[in-house]
Amino acid sequence: MTEKKADLDYKQLFDDAPCGYLLVDTGGVIVGANAWMSTVLGYPAGGLDGKRLRDIFSIAARILYETNLAPLLKLQQAVSEVTLDLKRVDGTAVPVIMAASSAPNSSGLEDMTRIAFVHAGERRLYERQLVSARDSAEKDLAQQQSDGVLREQFIAILGHDLRNPLASISAAARILGKETLSDRSRQVIALMQGSALRMSGLIDNVLDFTRARLGGGIGVELHPEQALEPLLDQVVQELRASNPAHEIVATYDVTQPVKCDASKIGQLVSNLLGNALTHGDRATPIHFHAETTDSGLFRVWIANGGPSIPEEVIPKLFDPFARGESHGYKEGLGLGLFIASEIAKAHGGTLVVRSSEGETRFTFEMTI
Known part of the structure; x- marks a missing residue:
């Protein structure tokens, strides 16, 4: 295989790759971009050559690259699985996942940073859905905590504000029962005592039902x-x-x-x-x-x-x-x-x- 043929095959593979490739020099200038990059960003063939890398990044991606990714590349010669947005020629955003390497190799590109991009539309959608689900879960948790406070107040009302007057009614009925009363009056007092007893049982049951459902069971002291x-x-x-x-x-x-x-x-x-x-x-x-x-x-x-x-x-x-x-x-x-x-x-x-x-x-x- 001739050197010219090898160069041709290399260029063809570079342009036909199903992802984006960039070669960037030490000054941050693009010296090579494959057809995928040009097509996705809306440039003609070769239209990215000579542009600065920062010009095809969104503002957020530019800040991320200059403050985080570029120093990492100098320190460890590689970064991977970075999600960011590229900027099309019309200004719209293209979500991508980026990987980059600046390590020297045998192909004469030791002074170049090699960057690969793949589409991340579905992943970004998934991430947004995850964030939305997290936010929804946090709101639900906050609502449940608020509801928990209301339930505790409800239990307190049943356990205190209803029990105390009920105990007073029962005590009053017992006191009256010791007085000299007509048969009719004794029947009325018996009805009052029966009603108070049933109400007390109802309060106990509702309290225990609420505690059982909130705490996973009825607590006992043996x-x-x-x-x-x-x-x-x-x-x-x-x-x-x-x-x-x-x-x-x-x-x-x-x-x-x-x-x-x-x-x-x-x-x-x-x-x-x-x-x-x-x-x-x-x-x-x-x-x-x-x-x-x-x-x-x-x-x-x-x-x-x-x-x-x-x-x-x-x-x-x-x-x-x-x-x-x-x-x-x-x-x-x-x-x-x-x-x-x-x-x-x-x-x-x-x-x-x-x-x-x-x-x-x-x-x-x-x-x-």
């Missing part, structure tokens, strides 16, 4: 309870007082200490008994039993009469705001069973339901 039976009996007595027409038969065999959060166990029992009172057959007594076993378990079960829960309802029975509608099991399951289930989980225990014609039984078990 302490060895030497006398759990009086607390359970208090829950039963309160529900008896507010539901005098529905008999509750309670038995206890709690002979061992139970490591638990007593207030939460009381809430679990209250929710399960409240569910039985709402959905059970009023002509059939509700049976409540609590016990500790020789195998190291604390067990509570509550059974009510009435039609069975439909099979299709049972898998969703412990979901929040679950609704079932068939025979005695109609609307109104709400949060009670969900909160009871979450309390059981927080104690490392289980809450299961078995339902057949004539009896529905919820059983809670945990290790003591």
Whole structure:
């Protein structure tokens, strides 16, 4: 192959390359540009020769090159994967990725900087999308943090501003109940006490539901309870007082200490008994039993009469705001069973339901 032929092949490869090539001298003047560069920037063939490199850069790219890239080239003889904009002859921008080398080689170009460019339109679009997604995520995070403050305020209102007046109403009803009253007045006070009890349970359930959803579960403080039976009996007595027409038969065999959060166990029992009172057959007594076993378990079960829960309802029975509608099991399951289930989980225990014609039984078990 002759030297002239080799020169021709080299020039042809240089011009036909699917990317841009520039040769730039030490003074920053373009001494060679392939056809890709001329076409992309809107210059005629050879129209870039003799122009300064800075003239084909956008203002931002010029600043980047002169303050960052040129010093790097002197220091380490190469830069790569630099995203910047070139300037077309009509002033519009062309997004590109640049790589450059100024290391000496055997081709006699040791005093030249060799620069390659490829289109970066899709990459720049992707980068803009990433930036937009990041900005959107930051805004969403800020909104969630703001919402979190509102939720905390909501919890505070429920936990303080509603509990305190409710406690006052309950105390006032108890005081009036000790006075000499007519039968009608005693009925009214009983209704007030029942309503206050239901409202207190509702506040507890909403608070725990909110905490469970925000914090990933209901928090409990476990302490060895030497006398759990009086607390359970208090829950039963309160529900008896507010539901005098529905008999509750309670038995206890709690002979061992139970490591638990007593207030939460009381809430679990209250929710399960409240569910039985709402959905059970009023002509059939509700049976409540609590016990500790020789195998190291604390067990509570509550059974009510009435039609069975439909099979299709049972898998969703412990979901929040679950609704079932068939025979005695109609609307109104709400949060009670969900909160009871979450309390059981927080104690490392289980809450299961078995339902057949004539009896529905919820059983809670945990290790003591």
